[in-house]
Amino acid sequence: MSPDFQKVYEVLKREFGPQKIRKLPPMDELVLTILSQNTSDRNRDLAWERLRERFPEIGDLLGADLQELEELIRPAGLNRQKARRIKEALHLIKERFGELKIPLKGQELYDFLRSIKGVGPKTAAVVALFSYGEPFFPVDTHIFRVAKRIPLADGKTREEVQDTLTHLVPDHLKMELHLLLIELGRKYCRPRPKCSSCPLRELCKYRRNRERKNSG
Numbered sequence: 001m002s003p004d005f006q007k008v009y010e011v012l013k014r015e016f017g018p019q020k021i022r023k024l025p026p027m028d029e030l031v032l033t034i035l036s037q038n039t040s041d042r043n044r045d046l047a048w049e050r051l052r053e054r055f056p057e058i059g060d061l062l063g064a065d066l067q068e069l070e071e072l073i074r075p076a077g078l079n080r081q082k083a084r085r086i087k088e089a090l091h092l093i094k095e096r097f098g099e100l101k102i103p104l105k106g107q108e109l110y111d112f113l114r115s116i117k118g119v120g121p122k123t124a125a126v127v128a129l130f131s132y133g134e135p136f137f138p139v140d141t142h143i144f145r146v147a148k149r150i151p152l153a154d155g156k157t158r159e160e161v162q163d164t165l166t167h168l169v170p171d172h173l174k175m176e177l178h179l180l181l182i183e184l185g186r187k188y189c190r191p192r193p194k195c196s197s198c199p200l201r202e203l204c205k206y207r208r209n210r211e212r213k214n215s216g
């Protein structure tokens, strides 16, 4: 039986409040999500600010000098790899569609994004959901951990859990629930979980099993 996502959403919203939904143009979101891989939001934002200050138009990145780009995004880490990936992604889109726009929808959009080097399942789903409003449910490490523990979905890998949640979570909840579950993963459901104060403790199988084990 699938969990009551509406209830999970309501409990988390009561705890964390309404979430600010970021709505960036698709190419901005794509570059930002490449920058955000394996780094903190703070370092990603710093790299993004430096990048946009130097190149206010995303199209300017097509002609940008690679070394300058690497230097600008240094705060985000893995800067040489990320700089190359950003340029390759934008060039691929320009070559394929003649402009920096992807005129695709749904699974076709997702599959195209996934075909870009360095764009994994989560990045593709983030861009599809937040910039195109397509009904995907991105699963990062926090959400994967929460989803396995409560549990919210079956699946061995992050991609499998993402596919399952994409089908199970009602579309109108996807954006906010994604953000709320990340908050839960950061504040309570960490690798060492704080179950006793967690807002989802009543719904969580992991917490019940742990308590049973401790009392037996």
Ligand code: SF4
Residues within 6 Å of the ligand: 146, 149, 150, 188, 189, 190, 193, 194, 195, 196, 198, 199, 200, 201, 204, 205, 206, 207
């Ligand atoms: S009760 Fe514990 S394991 Fe369950 S979601 Fe909360 S923090 Fe995670």
